[in-house]
Amino acid sequence: MSTRHPWTRYVAIGDSFTEGLGDPDPGAPGGFRGWADRVAEVLAHQTEDFAYANTAIRGRLLQQIIDEQAEHALSLHPDLITVSAGGNDIIRPGSDPDEIAERFDGLIGRLRQDGATVVLFTGPDVGMTPVLGLVRGRTAIYNENLHAIALKHGALVADMWALRVLRDPRMWAPDRLHHSPMGHATIAAAVLDTLGVEHGVRPEFPEPLAARPWREARAEDLGWAREYLVPWVVRRIRHTSSGDGVTPKRPELDAVVDNRSDTP
Template sequence: MTQHHPWSRYVALGDSFTEGIGDPEPRSPGGHRGWADRVAEVLSEQTEDLAYANLAVRGRLLQQIIDEQIEPALELRPDLITISAGGNDIIRPNTDPDEVAGRIDGAIARLRSDGATVALFTGPDIGMTPVLGRVRGKVAIYNENLRAVAARHDAVIIDMWALRELRDPRMWAPDRLHFSPTGHHTIAIAVLDALGVEHSLEPYRPEPMHPVPWRQARVEDIGWAREYLLPWVLRRIRHQSSGDNITAKRPLAGRVRETDRTL
């Protein structure tokens, strides 16, 4: 099979975004698929012996990703690394996006030290989302820092802020914090395009949305707050994480199974 990309060992680092939360799939390791699995599936179609590991764990803050994932990732000898980190820090009160970016700068330098291609993500424009919309300005500042980090270390940037499709509510999971299967599919396309990888993934072409009556929207908001927002707030108060007692779903670099490719 003709190889259309130069990579044979891909490792994904990060938090719930990279773990694939919001894109449930019982047949996938960990019970979630996500954009990184989708990217690995495409890469494996072009390089049959592609090895793929996913070290991401939901709820992880930047320092936890640095401490727990970077060295294990490098031990796997990857030639392609994706990392999305710092988002959970930015949405917390009193965090400084410049300070967070300073730490990720060091992380990218370490990941690039062995010559691997490294790709990182800006945060999406969350101005239309409840709760998270309040930190839109911090996300924008952090994104500008990330673009500078990518340029400084010759890394690839996946600009999710510019991905206007993500403003469609159907791109988001019911918790309004993670992406839906459609959102993960859209992000996988953006990653492959940024890496210059040929693929056959079709972009999402949604039907026009019908306006939701005000009363129905309020009922949905109350239901969302009870089911998702309140538990999230309680975890913050109790200093708990959704990733407590969770381990990486693909800790070792292995071949993507045929069943993964056809999900």
């Protein structure tokens, strides 16, 4: 098999975005596939002796990712690392995107010290969502900091803000906090493009949705609030996390086995 890219040891770290929430798959470790698994499947098909680990856990804040995942990731001696962190910090009331970025800067510097290729992610434009839309300004400031951090350390940026198709509601799971399978596939294609890897993953460009009656949209918003928003608020009040008791789905480097007949 000819090698089409230089990476053989890929480690993904982060929170629910990287864990793959919103893209359920009973056959995948942890029960979720997600964009990182899809990227690993493509990379594994294009080189020999490829191994992949994913230590991301839902709900993790930036400092938790630094403390719990960074050093373990480096101990695996990866040549490719993807890291998405800080999103859960940004959505917390009163958060400071500049202070969060300072800590993220230190994380990227550490991950780059051994020469691994590092891919980081800007936050998507969430102006259309009921709750996340309230932090659109902080997200934009944080994104500008992330571009500067990537330039400083020679990291790559998968620019989710520029991926305007992610504004389509069908790119999001019913909880409106995580991406749907369509969204994860679209993000996987963007990551592979950022790496300069040839692939057959086709990003989704769905036809525009028809306008819905106001009453129908309002009823849907109220149902979403009861099912997803209220539990999220309660966890904040109780200082608990959706990731409490959850362990990484792929804590160690292992071969990627994909028996699907569909494209990644």
